[in-house]
Amino acid sequence: MAGMSPSERRLQKELMSLIKEPPPGVSVDTNIAEQNLLHWVIHMEGAAGTLYEGERFQLQFKFSNKYPFDSPEVTFIGNNIPVHPHVYSNGHICLSILTDDWSPALSVQSVCLSIVSMLSSCKEKQRPPDNTFYVKTCNKNPKKTKWWYHDDSV
Amino acid sequence: MANYSAGDDKGYEEEIRLLLGYPLMKRCVKNGCVFFKGSIEIDNEDYKVSIEEHPEHGFVLELSPELKNLQQDFSDIMQQQKLTSVISYLDSLRTYIQSKIPAKNPVNHCDIYRQVLYEYSEFTKFYLNLKCCYLAYELNKINITTVDEQNREHSVEIHIDYANVHKIFCIAEYDLPLEKGYFKATSSLRETYDKFVGLVELLQPFFDLMGVFDSCCHILDPVPQKRMYNYRRILIGENLSLIVTVDPFNVTRIPEIKFLGPQRQVEALRTKMNNNLEKWDQTNDTFTEILLLLGMDHFPEKIVDLNEKEDILVGTGDCSICFSSRLNGKLPEVVCKNEFCENYYHVDCLYEWLMAVNARKFFTEVIGNCPNCEKSISCPIPSV
Numbered sequence A: 001m002a003g004m005s006p007s008e009r010r011l012q013k014e015l016m017s018l019i020k021e022p023p024p025g026v027s028v029d030t031n032i033a034e035q036n037l038l039h040w041v042i043h044m045e046g047a048a049g050t051l052y053e054g055e056r057f058q059l060q061f062k063f064s065n066k067y068p069f070d071s072p073e074v075t076f077i078g079n080n081i082p083v084h085p086h087v088y089s090n091g092h093i094c095l096s097i098l099t100d101d102w103s104p105a106l107s108v109q110s111v112c113l114s115i116v117s118m119l120s121s122c123k124e125k126q127r128p129p130d131n132t133f134y135v136k137t138c139n140k141n142p143k144k145t146k147w148w149y150h151d152d153s154v
Numbered sequence B: 001m002a003n004y005s006a007g008d009d010k011g012y013e014e015e016i017r018l019l020l021g022y023p024l025m026k027r028c029v030k031n032g033c034v035f036f037k038g039s040i041e042i043d044n045e046d047y048k049v050s051i052e053e054h055p056e057h058g059f060v061l062e063l064s065p066e067l068k069n070l071q072q073d074f075s076d077i078m079q080q081q082k083l084t085s086v087i088s089y090l091d092s093l094r095t096y097i098q099s100k101i102p103a104k105n106p107v108n109h110c111d112i113y114r115q116v117l118y119e120y121s122e123f124t125k126f127y128l129n130l131k132c133c134y135l136a137y138e139l140n141k142i143n144i145t146t147v148d149e150q151n152r153e154h155s156v157e158i159h160i161d162y163a164n165v166h167k168i169f170c171i172a173e174y175d176l177p178l179e180k181g182y183f184k185a186t187s188s189l190r191e192t193y194d195k196f197v198g199l200v201e202l203l204q205p206f207f208d209l210m211g212v213f214d215s216c217c218h219i220l221d222p223v224p225q226k227r228m229y230n231y232r233r234i235l236i237g238e239n240l241s242l243i244v245t246v247d248p249f250n251v252t253r254i255p256e257i258k259f260l261g262p263q264r265q266v267e268a269l270r271t272k273m274n275n276n277l278e279k280w281d282q283t284n285d286t287f288t289e290i291l292l293l294l295g296m297d298h299f300p301e302k303i304v305d306l307n308e309k310e311d312i313l314v315g316t317g318d319c320s321i322c323f324s325s326r327l328n329g330k331l332p333e334v335v336c337k338n339e340f341c342e343n344y345y346h347v348d349c350l351y352e353w354l355m356a357v358n359a360r361k362f363f364t365e366v367i368g369n370c371p372n373c374e375k376s377i378s379c380p381i382p383s384v
Helices: A006-020 A030-035 A108-120 A131-137 B009-021 B065-081 B086-100 B109-126 B189-202 B204-216 B263-279 B286-294 B306-311 B347-356
Strands: A026-028 A039-045 A056-062 A073-077 B025-030 B033-042 B045-054 B058-063 B130-135 B141-147 B153-160 B169-174 B219-221 B231-237 B240-245 B256-260 B360-362 B365-369 B376-380
Touching (some): A006 A108, A030 A039, A039 A108, B009 B025, B058 B065, B065 B086, B109 B130, B153 B189, B204 B286, B256 B286, B347 B376
Antiparallel strands (some): A056 A073, B033 B045, B045 B058, B141 B153, B219 B231, B360 B365, B365 B376
């Protein structure tokens, strides 16, 4: 790992750890990540016994070269965007650790686990109430959105 | 005006005289004008010269840029003399430049080289315990390896500085716990080397003590353990280490000991050490005394778990921000005081984060929240 910046070194370490010991239901697309260490795609399965059991989702992580001081940009991509009160139909996720509550002690793995648990605790599949308006007006980058974290229970 | 043509006796004669007197000057004809171009040598230096043989103005001189200031003056003098031969013109020019530019006193390196070679051969004959000794082909440095009484090897590189003729030998590279520029240049190779060997001898107790640390303890830092480092960071518990800093010239003095780890464990150790401070015995073996000071029988042995460590994302004692242990040669030094957290951080990593979230500066510290547990954490402001 000589010649890498601390940021690249950490991403490389996270990638290796995610490949070797992924959390249940999570797997990283190694081809994409190995091409560009700053762009990852992660496959995620809905946990058994939840509303999303049997569903498969894709999460996109984009890192800046200031990572981990700067939070990653995380969105759902692909055909299946989970129907969830905190997930907009364009894939944007309203989750405080992705913006205001980000900490450099968090990792890709801990973000994935947070998202899995966010999905798992859902009681009713529905889009956020302001979905139509938000999707029309929002910036492409969810980090540019000023989020109101209204509900901690889901 | 010598307007000769080939075949003219006088022309031939002048051409031969030019060749003999000024072999680097060449006569040439361009657009019907006669030029003499090339350079003349004065006191081992070449000066570029171009002279046009002008039908009306006589010889018109052009000198290289560094002599431009002489060009006008010389041309003025020559105007009055009205020379017809280019040889006489060049003779005058040479005398003129010689009078204006003081001759440089060339340094005779031969003598110095001879002196260096002599000193070196005497040196190799004089010292018998040299493990290896070698003079660079360019005669600019000497590498010597010697062996001390404990069979430890010490290497030194002595530079030969030809610009400093009176103090030509200087110890440049060495692995000793001394600040840069400790050694002064001298005129004698033996004197220079003696200083080095004298220090190696003086530092024997220091090397002995560090050697005991390196063989008996799990050293986290420095890696590798070079002799220039007078400190060791020693692992004493799963999440606990200490840095012992020794005075190389006075190893029997109580060394500086700093604990790194969870606060409650660090405080317990510090209290124990403070109670034992009085019992320090300078006459006893320093390593044993350090163990007594810490109230320990021995330090934990070396742990070899490198293969295991690869798989863990953040290992014990790794920085929780950059997820690595060594960053720019430094190990994580800040530990969260919250006993349920006790995460490690590099000073540089934690400082960068705390400054990014506008933590407040307080004298020499920054106080903010631990990135892991969000409890208060303080971080020293890194020295630049």
